Amino acid sequence: MYTRQCTASSVPRRAPRVLYCKTSTSSYRDSNRELGRNTNSLDALANLARTSRLLHRYASQELWHTLPSFAPIFWTMPEDAYPHERPRGPWAWHIGSMMPAKTLTASRPLKPDDLARLSLYAPFVRRIAPRCSSNRVRRAPSFRAAYTDFDLSPELWEMLQAIWPRNFLHLEVLEYRQLADIDRKSYAHPLHLFIGPSLKKLDFAVSYLNKLTGWADRRTDTRDPTLEVFLKQLPLLAPHITNFTFSTEVRDLAQDALSEALCALHHLSTLPALRRLDIKVPPRDELRSAEPWPTGKFAALRDLYMSAVRIDEYSITVDVREPSSTGTFHALASEILAHPSSQTSIRSLEFTLHWVEVLPPEALEPLLPLSALEDLVLVGHVCAAVDDGTLCAMAQAWNKIRRLTLYKMPHHATQATVHSLRHFARYCPQLERLDVPLSHITPFTFALPASMDHPQFDTLRPHPLKRLGVGRPELHDEAALAAYLSSLFPTLRVIEHCWEGVISNGEAWGELEEEEDRITDRCICEDQGAGKKLARGKDCTLRDEEPRIQAGKRP
Helix, strand or coil, X not given: CCCCCCCCCCCCCCCHHHHHHHHHHHHHHCCCCCHHHCCCHHHHHHHHHHHHHHHHHHHHHHHCCEECCCHHHHHCCCHHHCCCCCCECXXXXXXXXXXXXXXXXXXXXXXXXXXXXXXXXXXXXXXXXXXXXXXXXXXXXXCCCCCCCCEECHHHHHHHHHHCCCCCCCCCEEEEEEEEEHHHCECCCCHHHCCCCCCCEEEEEEEEECCCCCCCXXXXXXECXXXXXXHHHHHHHCCCCCEEXXXXXXXXXXXXXXXXXXXXXXXXXXXXXXXXXXXXXXXXXXXXXXXXXXXXCCCCCXXXXXXXXXXXXXXXXXXXXXXXXXXXXXXXXXXXXXXXXXXXXXXXXXXXXXXXXXXXXXXXXHHCCCCCCCEEEEEEXXXXXXXXXXXXXXXXXXXXXXXXXXXXXXXXXXXCCHHHHHHHHHHCCCCCEEEXXXXXXXXXXXXXXXXXXXCCCCCCCCCCCCEEEXXXXXXXXXXXXXXXXXXXXXXXXXXXXXXXXXXXXXXXXHHHHXXXXXXXXXXXXXXXXXXXXXXXXXXXXCCCCCCEECCCCCC
8 A cells, every 4th residue: 555645845835726726626627526536636725725724824914904992812821811700890880981991810820831822823913902092982981991901910911921822023013002900009000021122003001090089089099109100111122113102100100110210211212213202291200209300312202292291491402413404493482382272381391403504584474472491592503684574563562571592503694783682671570691603893883762752761670681792793992882782771781792803813722712801800800809800801712613792791
């Protein structure tokens, strides 16, 4: 008797369509014969097995692509691992729409062999998301649609952590919904078990409830050490994550588990590909640690959504190492103004612009409605070519301004005169530093304006401006300029004037630095002594690369 040995690898591969045609023809022709007597039966069986494997893989990819919750993971275990009657959560008229319908628990201690079937299907899982996961449902007062799936008990999570294999390496989206009993004092969120290098989006939403009342109780501190481990390991476990949403009360976590780390933002700032961040932050006075919050870079951040019970102050720095334009500045200013609470909440703005020489006067108009603005600084190779009308509008709109810097590298294309500074003396009683590029100051410039336009001063409370930058205008009478400005700002101590023509005839930087030190010492001595004479000084540094004249106040 001849017995043919056949393996799947020894049989030539055939396309599924060819296999279908051949098996159908063979079955029709030899309908009365047994399958074993057909000379092509072994090839057909091998190809059929190979095709079944492909179909099984395709079916697994479709069936396990998206899981509505973590419950299907538990259902892959043997039936004796969990009870068939699953207990329901508490039900009341005010919490019935929020509590999970059922909670899965383990009926015996779990073993590594219980996850054997899960290891076969885990590579096909791409998304873990509830059936209703839109922002509208997640942010609605009722979480009925988002919390209708089965949930896993904390005891079950603890047992799974001990035997969990790292098989979810292809998971791309993880949306976690959980309702925790706040009176447990401890609740585990082992998200680090599912994090892998392919993760792109993480949406974490937890609502802490009191088991008896069903209402959220923010007076009780919760402890979640696993969440702290997850946040610390996130940059290493998921370096390619782009979207991160943290919708739970960070205050409950920051006061205990994250108190040493100060804030979850410290760990998130190191993610190189993070583009969207949606997070609730605690007020600074509710953190136990007295140290300042660490600052990160957020290299790729594009969309930032922050919410809290009370946000006292926050700072956003956008640094794009690309050539800027006046249109870019106008678009950014318009976007800032479009923020719902920008007119009453934004207090500080700093713009770093590269390769932009002059901003036209109308470029700053979108920022005029920001009535709470206290600091506006332009940094980089930029200068705002403002005129008297623009400066008057700024002074009237920003009466709380403390620092206003409209140039870093002054430009000649400016039309603002020295008389425009009187608007800041009248409308800005808290201004301490002002940098405005002025036009050339001639001997006829100091003709006093009309009496009705001249500001009325309070001799008991003089204007607090101490430092003034005027750009690089041509000065013909520096003493007259100092006297005029001292009449507007009695406490003015330093006038910064950037001027050209100092470095000529091959003068060396070393000689200028020695001259700078000598004249600076003379300025200090005169200021400490009489304080009545105008002190001239040259400040040539490699950092600014612009000579300056410093002048003390003159009566």
